[in-house]
Amino acid sequence: MAEPNAVGWVDAPPTTSSRRQRVRAATEEEIRCTARRLLVAHGPEGMTLRAIARDMGMTAPALYRYVDSHADLLVLVTVDVYDELRAAMEAARDALPDDDPAGRLLAVSRAFRGWALQHPPEFGLVFTQPIVSLLKPTESELEGAAQRFGLVFGELFAAVLARYRSPLPAVAELDPAYVAQLEAVDADKVAGMPVGARYLFVTAWVRLYGCVCMEVFGHLGWAVQDSAPVFEDALRDIAARMGIAKQYRPPGA
Amino acid sequence: MAEPNAVGWVDAPPTTSSRRQRVRAATEEEIRCTARRLLVAHGPEGMTLRAIARDMGMTAPALYRYVDSHADLLVLVTVDVYDELRAAMEAARDALPDDDPAGRLLAVSRAFRGWALQHPPEFGLVFTQPIVSLLKPTESELEGAAQRFGLVFGELFAAVLARYRSPLPAVAELDPAYVAQLEAVDADKVAGMPVGARYLFVTAWVRLYGCVCMEVFGHLGWAVQDSAPVFEDALRDIAARMGIAKQYRPPGA
DNA sequence: CACCGACGCGAACGTCGTTCACTGACGGGA
DNA sequence: TCCCGTCAGTGAACGACGTTCGCGTCGGTG
Numbered sequence: 001m002a003e004p005n006a007v008g009w010v011d012a013p014p015t016t017s018s019r020r021q022r023v024r025a026a027t028e029e030e031i032r033c034t035a036r037r038l039l040v041a042h043g044p045e046g047m048t049l050r051a052i053a054r055d056m057g058m059t060a061p062a063l064y065r066y067v068d069s070h071a072d073l074l075v076l077v078t079v080d081v082y083d084e085l086r087a088a089m090e091a092a093r094d095a096l097p098d099d100d101p102a103g104r105l106l107a108v109s110r111a112f113r114g115w116a117l118q119h120p121p122e123f124g125l126v127f128t129q130p131i132v133s134l135l136k137p138t139e140s141e142l143e144g145a146a147q148r149f150g151l152v153f154g155e156l157f158a159a160v161l162a163r164y165r166s167p168l169p170a171v172a173e174l175d176p177a178y179v180a181q182l183e184a185v186d187a188d189k190v191a192g193m194p195v196g197a198r199y200l201f202v203t204a205w206v207r208l209y210g211c212v213c214m215e216v217f218g219h220l221g222w223a224v225q226d227s228a229p230v231f232e233d234a235l236r237d238i239a240a241r242m243g244i245a246k247q248y249r250p251p252g253a
Numbered sequence: 254m255a256e257p258n259a260v261g262w263v264d265a266p267p268t269t270s271s272r273r274q275r276v277r278a279a280t281e282e283e284i285r286c287t288a289r290r291l292l293v294a295h296g297p298e299g300m301t302l303r304a305i306a307r308d309m310g311m312t313a314p315a316l317y318r319y320v321d322s323h324a325d326l327l328v329l330v331t332v333d334v335y336d337e338l339r340a341a342m343e344a345a346r347d348a349l350p351d352d353d354p355a356g357r358l359l360a361v362s363r364a365f366r367g368w369a370l371q372h373p374p375e376f377g378l379v380f381t382q383p384i385v386s387l388l389k390p391t392e393s394e395l396e397g398a399a400q401r402f403g404l405v406f407g408e409l410f411a412a413v414l415a416r417y418r419s420p421l422p423a424v425a426e427l428d429p430a431y432v433a434q435l436e437a438v439d440a441d442k443v444a445g446m447p448v449g450a451r452y453l454f455v456t457a458w459v460r461l462y463g464c465v466c467m468e469v470f471g472h473l474g475w476a477v478q479d480s481a482p483v484f485e486d487a488l489r490d491i492a493a494r495m496g497i498a499k500q501y502r503p504p505g506a
Numbered sequence: 507c508a509c510c511g512a513c514g515c516g517a518a519c520g521t522c523g524t525t526c527a528c529t530g531a532c533g534g535g536a
Numbered sequence: 537t538c539c540c541g542t543c544a545g546t547g548a549a550c551g552a553c554g555t556t557c558g559c560g561t562c563g564g565t566g
Contacts, residue, residue: 062514065512
């Protein structure tokens, strides 16, 4: 996003990008933003190529200069949503001091839940893809976005375990087949955690995800009307498993 | 499903239903079955009114004699899927003796997971509805199906807790707001369990659901290729929380 | 200046959900 | 027996969708 300088011009970008490339990039972004806006306004089925084009003062076929197909556009938007969710979580994290990883982990978890509850359509789009095993080139971008998102949790998780010297579960207690797979995970995907920590991380993430998923999709309505206590209970239990039960604080700081 | 008898006739049904009503009911069921088949064959977007009608040798507008709208049809199919899933779980339950509720609970849980992994489109249809808060009359039927489904778990859960006199969490330890809501749940929705048991039930169900959801949607691929150990670990932990850690048995019986 | 490639448009195809007027058959009452 | 009302089913149509194609029309390049 080049900002106009004092004279009102826009600084010339590095010569690597011509003017053509710049306006093209701008249009690409406008497409993604418009799609994103339609998603939040009218749900996933409102995100049609024709509606996006209409909103931009264009016609639908023109969008095919920028997007391979409608499915392709969904991937683009999914990546954007991933990044926005991650930004919200990072903001919650950075609002707390660096030397309080436990508090930060709680804040990030609550930010994840809060964002999901405030953006059900986007959450559904990102976390409920049926079988999108498309070999498309954009898929790697999606995986990248998912990994960046997961790392916000992962790094904090690792920081907490290290800071409080949390007792890790004995590897011998776990299913060897499970351990073998956890050992095979790329270290950069899991912030260099030892196997016991990776196990704790997967367990915790599954719990958070399951909890938020049920809340967003209204599958807890039969039991509770306000599902916040269910989430907080899961959070406290995760803290206990990480050996930082004392560091748990209720949402009100 | 009336079966032809030895003479080849079909026994006359109770006179309460006229011939017209019978063929209508048959058509209704054919519609649901065809929709169901298209769902498993071509995914949710293959479940088109026109495709269903085509498959039945009819035209799409004719379906409107039986269904209010396409959304209505989705609800009908969802109810069917709920019932089929429940049947699979009940079959797994009844394969074990009545006096082994712990074994039955494990079997039912695994049946739930197995069915979900074998039927991803149906699972997605049932457990991932965005905001279907339609006040339609069919909604009550959906809630009924969901409740019948949940009761398979709930009754077994209650049976296990009673059988093994499981220690329930102290109500004083829980968030009062949480407890109050759990107390307000209809007793028939929760098999008459005390509040501590209801809490355990919600916790366990959220874990199972989260685990299966992530497996079905492929959100565990970054960590493990075979996610069975993740599920079994959750199962074992649930058993431990129920005070029946000793009753846990790995899948191979 | 002339060229060429990128961009956007309009028209079109086939699909979808949905509505409408119409037809035909079936069944109960005279 | 006939007869009429109810209801299943049809074909045409509307608007919207994703997608393809051919045509103009610019802007940057030689």
